[in-house]
Amino acid sequence: MKNLKYLLSYCLMLFSFSTNAQTLNLIKNDADALISSTNQKKVLAFKEHHIRGSYPVSIAFYKTTHIVFESPIKYFDAGSNRIICDRVEGVDNVLKLKAAQIGIFETNVTVITHDGKYYSFLVSYNESPNKLNITMAAGLNDDFEQQVSDRPEKIVFSDTYYTETEMIHFSKKMIELSNTSKHKIQHIADKIGKVQFKLIQLATKEGKIILCISMKNSSPLDYGLEYMKFYVRDKTKRKKEVSQEIELKPNFVYVEQEGIPDGRKLGDADASFNFVFMMPKFSIGKDKHFEIDIVERDGSRNMNLKVDYETFYYQMNKL
Incomplete structure (x- = not known):
């Protein structure tokens, strides 16, 4: 009777081991399939003309940078609270930028104007920026390698849309x-x-x-x-x-x-x-x-x- 008891225990142990091994094999097979599927997943192919570059702009804490657009600003957003970003009071097509704190940082600003144009700026801190008054001139390419213009541009006043x-x-x-x-x-x-x-x-x-x-x-x-x-x-x-x-x-x-x-x-x-x-x-x-x-x-x-x-x-x- 005692030998029979040991024999049954041994058989149960073999069955449990066999079952766990099968489970592990199933899990391994599923993981291999998932990895294979991931490696074969298609990635969207972005071409050069699909990518909108960002204009580099430096801002300071003790100075204010103004950007003049051709059309009134419909939407704007700053990527960080380290900068002050707002429309000029009483003027619809001028955005003012200023650092909210002293220190090196980098963030972005996005602007959409009423004429449907989209602008992206890469903003960094510099207490001595080389440009304080920037005009987004007509015909300017949407490429980060192009430089913004310093020539005077029209000012559009709030609630009037007159230049x-x-x-x-x-x-x-x-x-x-x-x-x-x-x-x-x-x-x-x-x-x-x-x-x-x-x-x-x-x-x-x-x-x-x-x-x-x-x-x-x-x-x-x-x-x-x-x-x-x-x-x-x-x-x-x-x-x-x-x-x-x-x-x-x-x-x-x-x-x-x-x-x-x-x-x-x-x-x-x-x-x-x-x-x-x-x-x-x-x-x-x-x-x-x-x-x-x-x-x-x-x-x-x-x-x-x-x-x-x-x-x-x-x-x-x-x-």
């Missing part, structure tokens, strides 16, 4: 229109001493508001202009009532200096200037004013121009 040349053309047209007494606004002005600011023209162009303001400094003292700010404000303010105001920011500013020799600057004594501002579309109610605050730098000759409801709507021309 800088077109904006200057509109501005000059506004000034010409203001020189015609028939269309000139006469009654909206403010004056301190011999310095006067006057709203001389209001116009609209495809929904945008364009205004022309003249400045005449007949005094012997220069007028340093700190800023002009634009608001829609309540016409009247009662006691214990909170006044509401909305600040408006121009999309474009043009300054024409009349008879100013080279070397002189804005606000100099015995000089006249014309300002043209293109504003985003807005309107005012009968209980509102459109107001312009004018502040002197290091001085107190601060002025205010109030445009009433009637002037805003009934003396506005169409360009």
Whole structure:
């Protein structure tokens, strides 16, 4: 009986070993088949013309790099938070790049513009970049070996899609229109001493508001202009009532200096200037004013121009 027990145990051991060996062989065969299948797998064949190169761009921490595109930017993405990448405020076709930290790194930036063009940039840190203002010129090949252009390029302003040349053309047209007494606004002005600011023209162009303001400094003292700010404000303010105001920011500013020799600057004594501002579309109610605050730098000759409801709507021309 004892011998029979040993015999049965031996047979079970042989059967178990045989079964494990078969299992191992199956696993090995499956692995060999998988390796063979992987080695035979087809790989996509990318040809040279399928690959889009990246333009090399260096950026700094203490300097800002600007890239000008032919068309407004529709999409952009930075590959790392080590860089600051954003559109320039008020301008749709200029991208600004800046290092968010000091140190050697490399990343990428992708840009797609409204005209359907795709741009790729290989961005690296360099505190002394050889290019700070880059123009993606027309006809530039999408090859990383090509160099970007330094020539001036058009600027496209937000919500207008006008180029800088077109904006200057509109501005000059506004000034010409203001020189015609028939269309000139006469009654909206403010004056301190011999310095006067006057709203001389209001116009609209495809929904945008364009205004022309003249400045005449007949005094012997220069007028340093700190800023002009634009608001829609309540016409009247009662006691214990909170006044509401909305600040408006121009999309474009043009300054024409009349008879100013080279070397002189804005606000100099015995000089006249014309300002043209293109504003985003807005309107005012009968209980509102459109107001312009004018502040002197290091001085107190601060002025205010109030445009009433009637002037805003009934003396506005169409360009």
